[in-house]
């Protein structure tokens with residue numbers, strides 16, 4: 001099937017489709033027993049990302065089981081700092097760790113030169129997926145948005161309050177701009193190359209966008225994402241871009257009108273009625289079931305699915321969660337949700 005005829009792409013291009021396409025953020029991952037099995041056979045998490053045989057396998061697993069309308073390539077947002085030369089590792093049971101940037105001198109050690117060589121396995125994975133996926137399934141490439149990636153680069157891992165990164169931004173904003181700029185450049189090149197290798201749309205994850213006051217949100221989230229999207233569109237004007245500025249509340253409006261994204265991922269807290277009235281006239285919307293409703297199941301799950309569908313199905317819409325699926329999600333609840341969404 002031609003890309004432009006796929007359900008997901010038609011929705012991304014602003015069409016109200018006969019039914020909502022559905023995929024789930026973090027669909028290839030720890031809630032599947034077959035993922036845990038492949039993961040155990042790999043030599044750590046990064047090995048899984050950089051070994052095409054394994055990355056193709058775990059990307060295909062949720063498609064085989066559930067037949068989602070879209071497939072997101074298995075990788076991680078932290079491959080970008082890794083490719084630039086920062087030390088990145090994943091501690092079992094803890095999560096991602098990085099040797100943190102402590103001063104602007106540390107930025108000088110990071111280089112764009114090896115980006116495509118480092119990412120060659122990811123590009124190969126995309127190319128193979130394009131061949132292997134069912135003909136109607138859309139292949140999604142992705143990257144972290146600059147702020148979200150930079151938060152890990154400065155904090156050295158996950159953070160509760162982002163105090164180091166925010167203090168750096170507020171006290172030496174021009175330095176902080178330079179770090180963000182490097183990630184803008186790397187991410188633009190990386191996503192263009194993902195498209196060249198088979199990605200039919202790309203999603204930018206700004207998972208931690210919701211922690212900034214408005215002026216900073218514009219400077220370090222909206223503007224960098226806008227530049228990446230413009231960079232992609234200058235080469236691939238017809239490839240739709242999805243942006244997920246999680247947690248930004250009312251500011252979703254600016255992202256809808258100014259970012260250049262074709263679609264916005266809505267987080268769990270956003271009112272679907274508000275999104276219908278303020279966002280859907282400008283962009284396709286994607287979301288936003290609470291991942292923990294999918295864990296709990298039952299009546300509240302059913303009512304929440306119905307509400308999302310009834311509020312958003314009159315315009316361009318993609319059904320998804322409001323954040324990534326969690327490991328403890330029962331598989332039967334995912335099957336149940338799929339039936340409800342597909343009717």
Ligand code: 1CP
Pocket residue numbers: 025026027028029030039045072073074075076077078095096142144148157158159205207323324
């Ligand atoms: O032990 C394991 O198996 C590792 C768990 C895991 C997985 C399955 C990590 C570590 N990353 C991933 C894959 C991943 N990460 C995908 C692939 C596609 C898929 O699973 O379907 C994607 C799209 C991501 C994106 C990602 N990584 C984000 C943005 C999305 C989001 O959920 O907000 C973020 C913030 C990360 C960082 C990261 N990598 C891994 C973890 C556990 C985290 C989050 C840590 C934190 O909460 O700070």
